Amino acid sequence: MAVSGKYMAYVGSYSYTGKAKGITVYDVDVEKGIFKERCEVEVDNSSYVIASSDGKTLYSIADEGVVAFRILENGSLSRLNSAKIKGMRGCHLSTDSKDKYVFVSGFHDGKATILRLRRDGGVGEIVDGVFHKGLGSVADRNFRPHVTCFRRTPDNKYVMAADSGLDQVKIYRFNEKDEHMVQVDAIRCDLESAPRNFRFSKDGRFIYLMYEQKNVIDVYTYDSGDRVPVIEKIQTIATTAPKHNQLTAACALRFTPDQKHMFCSNAGDESVSMYRRDEETGLLESMCCLPISGEYPKDIAIFPDDRHLASINHESGTITFFKIDYERGLLIMSANEIKCNEPNSCVIVKVSD
Numbered sequence: 001m002a003v004s005g006k007y008m009a010y011v012g013s014y015s016y017t018g019k020a021k022g023i024t025v026y027d028v029d030v031e032k033g034i035f036k037e038r039c040e041v042e043v044d045n046s047s048y049v050i051a052s053s054d055g056k057t058l059y060s061i062a063d064e065g066v067v068a069f070r071i072l073e074n075g076s077l078s079r080l081n082s083a084k085i086k087g088m089r090g091c092h093l094s095t096d097s098k099d100k101y102v103f104v105s106g107f108h109d110g111k112a113t114i115l116r117l118r119r120d121g122g123v124g125e126i127v128d129g130v131f132h133k134g135l136g137s138v139a140d141r142n143f144r145p146h147v148t149c150f151r152r153t154p155d156n157k158y159v160m161a162a163d164s165g166l167d168q169v170k171i172y173r174f175n176e177k178d179e180h181m182v183q184v185d186a187i188r189c190d191l192e193s194a195p196r197n198f199r200f201s202k203d204g205r206f207i208y209l210m211y212e213q214k215n216v217i218d219v220y221t222y223d224s225g226d227r228v229p230v231i232e233k234i235q236t237i238a239t240t241a242p243k244h245n246q247l248t249a250a251c252a253l254r255f256t257p258d259q260k261h262m263f264c265s266n267a268g269d270e271s272v273s274m275y276r277r278d279e280e281t282g283l284l285e286s287m288c289c290l291p292i293s294g295e296y297p298k299d300i301a302i303f304p305d306d307r308h309l310a311s312i313n314h315e316s317g318t319i320t321f322f323k324i325d326y327e328r329g330l331l332i333m334s335a336n337e338i339k340c341n342e343p344n345s346c347v348i349v350k351v352s353d
Contacts, residue, residue, distance in 0.1 A: 003030050003305045006352040008075035011312065011319070012046030012060055013342045020341035022046040023060060023069075025077065028348060033308030033321050034335045041077050043067055048092050051349045052099045057121030058349070059102055061090045066102060066115065068123045075351045083123035087111040087131075092197075096152040100176065101127065103150040103159065110145025112161040114174070114181070127179045134166050148212075149197045154204030155224045158184070164194040164212055171229060185228045190214060197253045206282035207231065210253045210264060215239045217253070217264060217275075219282055234282065237275070241289040244269045252299045256306045261287075261326065265297035265311065272300060272311060272331060274324070287329035293337065294318045301346040308334065312343045319343065 007028035013020035022043030026035035044063040051058055051071070058069040058077060065084040069077040085104050092105035095117070102123060104113040110132040116124035132145035146165035152174070153160060159174045159181060167189045172181035189195050193214035198207055200222070207220040219235035239250040248268035255262055255277075262275045262284060272292050275284040294313025301310040309322045309331065323334040 004353065005350050006075065007304060007348055008071070008351050009035050009301065009310070009346055009348045010049050010051075010058055010077075011340055011346045012043070012049040012344045013340065014045050014047065014344065015043070016045060017342070022062070023049060023058075023077070024340055024343075025075065027075065028303070030303055030305050030308070032335065033303055033305075033310075033323060035310065035319060035321075035338060037338070038075070041069070045089065046344065047089065048345045049347050050093045050095065051347050052095055052117075052121060053097050054099055055349050055351075057099075058347070059093050059095070059123070061093060061104075063089055066090070066093065066104060066123050068121055070121060071349060071351060073352050080120065080122040083115055083125070085111075085113045085115070086126060086129065087113060091147075092149050094149075094151045096156065097154070101152070103152060105147040105150040105161070107146045107148055110147055110163065110165065112147050112150045112159075112170075112181070114159070114179075128174075128181050130161075130172070130181055132161070132163050132166060132170065148195070151198070151200070153222070153224075153229065154200050154202075157224055158229055160198070162195040162198055162209070164196050167191055167193055167195065169195055169198065169209065187220075187231060196250060199253055199255060201279075201282065202259055208253065208262065208284075210239065210250050212249045212251070215244075215248055215250050215266070217262075217284065219284060221282065235284065237284050237286060239264045239273055240266050240269050240271065241273075244271070244289075251297060252312075254300050254302055256302050257304055258306055261306075263300055263302065263309065265292070265300045267296045267298070270295055270297065272297060272309070274329065274331065276326075287326075288331065290331045292322075293320045293333060298343070299345040301348050304348065304350065310346065312340075312346045314343055317341055317343070319346075
């Protein structure tokens, strides 16, 4: 797919050790499928970064809460402000389609927090927040609430919070009039499955829910319903090959820009799986599961041409690059790896035409 315009990549890293400043800014060569480092921007322990829906603002998790940056036309970042979340440091962010709110997931304290966004893209005050309560199993990671993904539904009627500690996805009614979360339902998952991340299809008809410990993706149909959403499971598909490292944790879940394919990264197995997606039925078809030449692929980034992939390898401190061969179902290493200290997440943003 031919792509025009200027793109940038922003990678968030931990800064505990002092080796990384927080966010590394890269120029993106879409044609070659590589990043070229430009500079670093200081953020205390940037564990997750996202761009606003309009692509004008970058948000980062930080020790101080959530930090907002204006994305300039040349791709540089200009700090707008930061806001506290009145909880422990978050692990995941998302915004809604109109950039009215930012949704913060709290792994350490099990809190789901909604903050208002200002017209200039800055982060405003807390609108509402809920601490999840209860006990999961007695497993090491799953004995108390851990909110790992928190998103607004495409119909703007609900918000959903995946909790890998409670093995549930809690569903809350939320609207812009009341701005208050009221739990109306939940997707109850298998014990010790650890639901970690989920994504909606653009048309809002399907949910793709990835499990960190069960190492599968569940596909659900979604309908708004009158008082509660109607959600039905239609498929379960593995995130790894049949013969894989038993100490494997599914990490990141990404669509290609056209949503015709989906990718999932796996730590322990150190691999990325590729799926073909049927846009009408929503079903996934496994195409391959191949190594990423790094350790702990905590995130993956799909280039805007749909033809290249970057694996963000936290443990090895590298980013590795691959060309995607959809016809043969292969990921082919296409460039030298680059070093990046303790990278956590990556977002690619178009900054100019």
